[in-house]
Amino acid sequence: MDLGILATILDSALRLSIPLLAACLAGLWSERSGVVDIGLEGKMLVAAAAAAAAAYAFGSAWVGLLFGILASIAFALIHGFASISQRGNQIVSGVAINMLAAGLTAIVGNAWYGQGGRTPPLEGDQRFGDFVFGHSVLVYVTLLAVPVTWFVLGRTRFGLRLRAVGENPAAVDTAGISVAGLRYSAVVIGGILCGIGGTYLSVAQAAGFLPNMTAGRGFIALAALIFAKWRAWPALGACFLFGLLDAIANQLQGFSLPGIGEIPVQAIQALPYLMTVILLAGVIGKAIPPRAAGVPYVKER
């Protein structure tokens, strides 16, 4: 394998890891505040659809980004309302978000453009073109979100409170700080990040929206989040690793390794899921989620 192929693989690994990273950081914010979010997939999907539609209508990728983020925040707020205000089951709400997103984007896309749910192809200013080193600006925005997340969560008062609300909400409440307020802000930050990830998919990486174009990336991001043990820098590592596996799988298609023969692409595709299950089983290391994750906060108890 020469250096050219290596460079190609690393380059496409970066591209493939960006939507994972955006969704993974979104999940990190949400779950660190105690709100479990399996609706990352759905939020990226609505963002991808809204961003492509807006970019097409207004002829600007930036307007697309704005609408992508707004759509994702709207869905994040539904999740927030159900799980924070109504103290509903967060898993159920996440499943609902994913189904709603899959159905709505296909129906509305089909009704608007009549192309089986696709948006018309985007071109020129309707897309995010190359910014630096052949990557779009969204790549750098997402990468920048890693140190920002690390700093805000780990080094600021807001971050400390937000982490505390995910571990022991009663203590935060006793200190006179609003549990719901902190959780809502975390959920909205998650919405913004999923919005960036979804917009990247349809307006930067591809040139338009396809039904179900997230194709499980939201769930791989969830796996990466567990793999990173809910921390920002490891999240970057885990997402890049999973992106790299994806890139290698693409490169290895029909490629035969000496001595081993052809490696089935599916074996590499299965690795992120398999590694997550093994990690969760506590065979190597242990992934411990925030203590209050998934538990609605009830004041009077």
Next chain:
Amino acid sequence: MSAPIEMPKWADTILVPAVSVVTAFLIAGLVVLSIGENPLTATRYLLQGSLGTGEGLGFTLFYATDFIFVGLAVAVAYHAGLFNIGGEGQATLAGLGIALALNNLPFLPGFLLIPIGILAAAAFGAAWAAIPGYLQAKRGSHIVITTIMFNWLASVLIVYLLVNVLREPQSMSPETRAFPEASQIPFMHDVFAWFGVTIPASQLNLTLVLALISAYLIWLLIYRSRLGYAIRVVGSNPTAAVYAGISPARIIIIAMVLSGALAGGLAVNELMGYQHRLLLEFTSGYGFVGIAVALMGRAHPVGIILASLLFGILYQGGAELAFEQPAITRDMVVVIGGIIILFAGALDGLFRRLVAHLLSRPKLAGA
């Protein structure tokens, strides 16, 4: 506000789900309106297509059969306090079990082959659910995450097997060869024809009877047996279960095994009853519909059968509707499913409070 909401049992079991489902349909109607179609016309096509003809009714019941199985699967785990969202993967593996059993034993007669196929489906589905169950019970890995991962693992595995191993060499499409004819579960129209009664042909097959029997057995198990009681105790209070001498770990694994076996029923209906071969993506997301069905049916077999019927109507009627009004594709059913899951599941408290509030209001004059 955190005090338990007091209301009569009938209101809790019937009125609350009914209110949330009706609200879900109103919102779905708004979606239809917003894409420029008439919701009332759409409803007429939907009902006509699903209930208006004998053929349509057959298809409706065929889909309902799928949903009864996946709904029961979610419900059994739910009673044990577990969220099994791995129905898709478990049904996929059940399909693999059916294909392996039937295509390797083609010499057996039908009265042996059909039960073997059904048992293989149950066993493979159960095994695929047992691993997340074991990991939850013994290692504390969260069942939701592991079942999600197992869904994806199952879909990757089945693609690999169908493309590289099980596919017929001369066939281009990733599917197995047809199952032996003796293993096909009879279509309902054929069964009726044996007795000289003619009903319109559809995909509906005898698996419906198996689904109804399963629903009855699950009712017996959950509400009338010692094991079912143990499952419900673990689901509502694992600490109390330990004091009562019940091992939560054991119950969790048993509940997941049962749940996975029930999810296998989806594969029996789709593959042994209709497709007669194993192919990709035959589960079509029905595993997730099972969550809506179980939540709507309050995890009770009778409720699940009714909810399955409703979703059967939606799926069959939705197909006819997409034919008549192409703007309203079958994705509408996914939307409705999502809204029902949101309302009957996550926002349940909101609707309970609403109903309790309405019931507790003093009777107005003339009412």
